Amino acid sequence: MSLDRRGLLTLGALAAAGGAIPSGARAQAFPSRAITIVVPFAPGGNTDLVGRIVATALSKTLGQSVVVDNRPGAGGAVGAGQVVRSAPDGYTLLLAGGGVVVTVPEMTSTPYTRADFAPLSLVNRSSMVLLARSNDARFRSFADFAAYARSEEGKLNAAHSGPGTPNHLALIQLENLLGTKFTVVSYRGSGPALSDLLGGQIDVHFDQVTSSLQHIRSGALRALAVLGPSNDSALPEVRTVSQLGFGEIDGTTYIGLLVSARTPKELRDRLAGAIRQAVADPQMIKSARDLGSEAYASTPEEFARILEAEYAISSRAVREGRLKAD
Incomplete structure (x- = not known):
C-alpha cells in the first residue's frame, strides 16, 4: 500500500532530523561518561538479550561503560518516552524495532511520535x-x-x-x-x-x-x-509456515539503536559509526549467533526504510481495526 504524504514526510525526518552542531572540542570529548541503552521491555526477552551483547561490544568500541536500563510497559512506549525526555547529548539510546517507534504511536497516545527519533544503525535480526x-x-x-x-x-x-x-x-x-x-x-x-x-x-x-x-x-x-521466509540456521529442522503449506508470513525481527532526533548530527554520526564497528566485532557476531540471531548493521537511511516498511503494514492494520492497544 502507499503511504500518505504526512507519513512519508514524518518518516523522512527520522533520518534527517538534527540540531545544532557542537564545538569540535565537545565532539572529541564524547563520550566522557557511561552511555545508557534503554530497553523498553522486561529482562529475558529478545530485545533485552540483544541489548546486553550490544552494550558489551559498544563499550569496547567507545572505551566507556555502556549499561542496559530495562523500562517495560505500554508496548515499549514507557522506555521510548524516557529517551525522548532525556537530554539530547548522545548518552541515552533506545534499542527497539519498528513496533515501538512507528506502530505503537499509531495505536494509542504516546509521549512521542516517530519523528522524535533518529535511527543510528540496525544491530540484529532474528527469526x-x-x-x-x-x-x-x-x-x-x-x-x-x-x-x-x-x-x-x-x-x-x-x-x-x-x-x-x-x-x-x-x-x-x-x-x-x-x-x-x-x-x-x-x-x-x-x-x-x-x-x-x-x-x-x-x-x-x-x-x-x-x-x-x-x-x-x-x-x-x-x-x-x-514465522518467516526461510529456515533459521539455529533450528534447521523446523520448517516455515510456507513450507508446511499454509501460506506466506514474515515475522523477521529487526532491532536497532536510535537516539533523540534533537541530538546534534555530529554526535549522531559518531555514534552510528561506533555502532557499526561494534556490530562487526567478531565476539559480537559470535554472541549473536549463540543467541540464535544475526549481528546486522546498517546505515541510518536503511534503518529508516525498515521503519517505513513496518509503518505501512501496521498503519493499515490499525485502520482496519485489527491492531489495537490493550
Whole structure:
C-alpha cells in the first residue's frame, strides 16, 4: 500500500532530523561518561538479550561503560518516552524495532511520535517461531495447532510480547492465514510470556528464536514453525509456515539503536559509526549467533526504510481495526 504524504514526510525526518552542531572540542570529548541503552521491555526477552551483547561490544568500541536500563510497559512506549525526555547529548539510546517507534504511536497516545527519533544503525535480526510446550499433546505439529485453532475458535490462548510488537503483527498475520481468531494475551516482553508458557498459563507464544532457543534446546518447548521466509540456521529442522503449506508470513525481527532526533548530527554520526564497528566485532557476531540471531548493521537511511516498511503494514492494520492497544 502507499503511504500518505504526512507519513512519508514524518518518516523522512527520522533520518534527517538534527540540531545544532557542537564545538569540535565537545565532539572529541564524547563520550566522557557511561552511555545508557534503554530497553523498553522486561529482562529475558529478545530485545533485552540483544541489548546486553550490544552494550558489551559498544563499550569496547567507545572505551566507556555502556549499561542496559530495562523500562517495560505500554508496548515499549514507557522506555521510548524516557529517551525522548532525556537530554539530547548522545548518552541515552533506545534499542527497539519498528513496533515501538512507528506502530505503537499509531495505536494509542504516546509521549512521542516517530519523528522524535533518529535511527543510528540496525544491530540484529532474528527469526520468529511459534512455540508450544513439548508436553502439550494437543500441539505435536503445526498442523495440529492449525486444526485446533480453527475448530476451537477463540479458545486458544496465544501470547505476544506487547501491543504493536513484531510478535503481535505476526500473530495477526497467522490469524489471517488460518481464517480464525485466538484469545490474545499481551505481555510486557518475551520473558514473562515464556514463564507463563512454561507454567501452562497460556497455550502458545509468538517469540524470537533469540529468547526462546534455550528452552527449545532443553526440550521444554517445541517450535511448531518458523514465522518467516526461510529456515533459521539455529533450528534447521523446523520448517516455515510456507513450507508446511499454509501460506506466506514474515515475522523477521529487526532491532536497532536510535537516539533523540534533537541530538546534534555530529554526535549522531559518531555514534552510528561506533555502532557499526561494534556490530562487526567478531565476539559480537559470535554472541549473536549463540543467541540464535544475526549481528546486522546498517546505515541510518536503511534503518529508516525498515521503519517505513513496518509503518505501512501496521498503519493499515490499525485502520482496519485489527491492531489495537490493550
